[in-house]
Amino acid sequence: MDNHNKMDEQLRNLDKDIQWSPRGQQRVRRRVIHNMNQTTHPLRSLFKKWLIPTFSILLFAAIITTLVLSEVTDQKIADDSGQNGQHSTHIVSGDDQENASDENDNNDQNHSKPDHSTQHRHNNNGGEKPATNESNKTDSAQSDDTESQKQTLTQDDILAVVKRQMDTDLNISLPSTLPLNDGNHLTATTSSDATSYNVTFYEHTEPIPINNKLLFSDKNPAHVIARLRVQQYDNQAKADEAIGHEIFSESGGKEVDLGPGTTGYQDGAAGSLFTSWNVGRWALSVKTSTNNSETGLAYARKTVQYLNEKALPIPKPHGFAHLDPENNSTRIKWQKGKTVYTIDQTNDPDTSLTIAVQFK
Structure with a gap:
């Protein structure tokens, strides 16, 4: 005042x-x-001039900092969740991995095998019947096959699974047993269509499911025992031509004694020597090099003796065994009407003969 x-x-x-x-x-x-x-009132003036703007700036900075920290925290939580999710997909039991592998293998088989059953899904009116039940039956059969291979590994069981893996109009005929090294397990790959089927037999120290993708890969650890090819031809003439049966007594050649009641004929061509003979409806020929004639003759006599104890399948009408003890080109073929059976890809002719005599 x-x-x-x-x-x-x-x-x-x-x-x-x-x-x-x-x-x-x-x-x-x-x-x-x-x-x-x-x-x-200097303090009031200072407050209005400096403190209020300063406080506003600090408040704005605090809000921005809070938002940035919130974004970083959320991102870290998301990354941690993603990593945990990735790890969890790999933490599975051995049984789960095996089941997953088997499911993939069965799916591969479903895609690789042609569906010939569709040829029979037409009714009299030309319509198509639903295929759902047949598909379910196929999936169920494949699941049963995989489970049976886990539980049992006898050759009878494996060969039964091989038959179920193929879809063909032909009657499926397989050898009753296959020669395995001690301790090894039998497995196979298969393919088929309406008029043919193929089976490649393998052996390995560990069980491998039939048609497992490992058997189709470059890292296949199993060893081939033999391949069976079965083909139905359009007519009898083509089937006969595929066999190429010969009667060697009519073809000429040097006669050789192969054992009691069996005469063979030796004939050379292009550096190769063939020791050949007929028994029943079969023609058999042993191929060696011309400078190894004694080996051919000895193996022919050994084969005659073996077949006196074991019988090859009865061909209708003919069969032909091309035996090559020096190389891996042995082929044994026989026919049942228009259907021709071929065994090849063996390591030696003994294996081919051992498999052939197992057919009924």
Whole structure:
């Protein structure tokens, strides 16, 4: 209040020398009072001028920082969740891995095998019958096959599974047993269509499911025992031509004694020597090099003796065994009407003969 009184006194003294209009005096008085208020409240002025803007900037920075930290935290949580999810897909039991592998193998078989059953899904009106039940039966059979291979590994069981893996209109005929090294397990790959089927037999120290993808890969650890190919031809003439049966007594050649009641004929051509003979409906020929004639003759006599104890399948009408003890080109073929059976890809002719005599 003292300050205001002093200011009023000063204003009144000014009136002595200067003539002020009431309006001008009022205006000047308000200005002076305003300046006095500004001077008497410096903290308030400082607060308005600096503190409020500074506080606003700090608040804005805090909001931005909070948002950034929130985004980083959410991203880290998402990454951790993704990593945990990836690890969890690999933490499975051995049985689960084996089941998953078997399911993939069965799926591969379903895609690789042609569906010939569709040829019989037409009714008299030309419509198609639903294939759902047949598909379910196929899936169920394949699942049963995989399970049976896990539980049992006898050759009878494996050969039964091989038959179920093929879809053909032909009657499937397989050898009753196959020669395996001690401790090895039998497995196979198969393919088929309406008029043919193929089976490649393998052996390995560990059980491998039939048609497992490992058997089709470059890293296949199993060893081939033999391949069986069965083909039905359009007519008898083509089937006969595929056999190529010969009667060697009519073809000429040097006669050789192969054992009691068996005469063979030796004939050479292009560096190869053939020791050949007929027994029943079969023609058999042993191939060696011309400078190894004794080996051919010895193996022919050994084969005659073996077949006196074991019988080859009865062909209708003919069969032909091309035996090669020096190379891996042995082929044994026989026919049942228009259907021709071929055994090849063996390591030696003994294996081919051992498999052939297992057919009924």
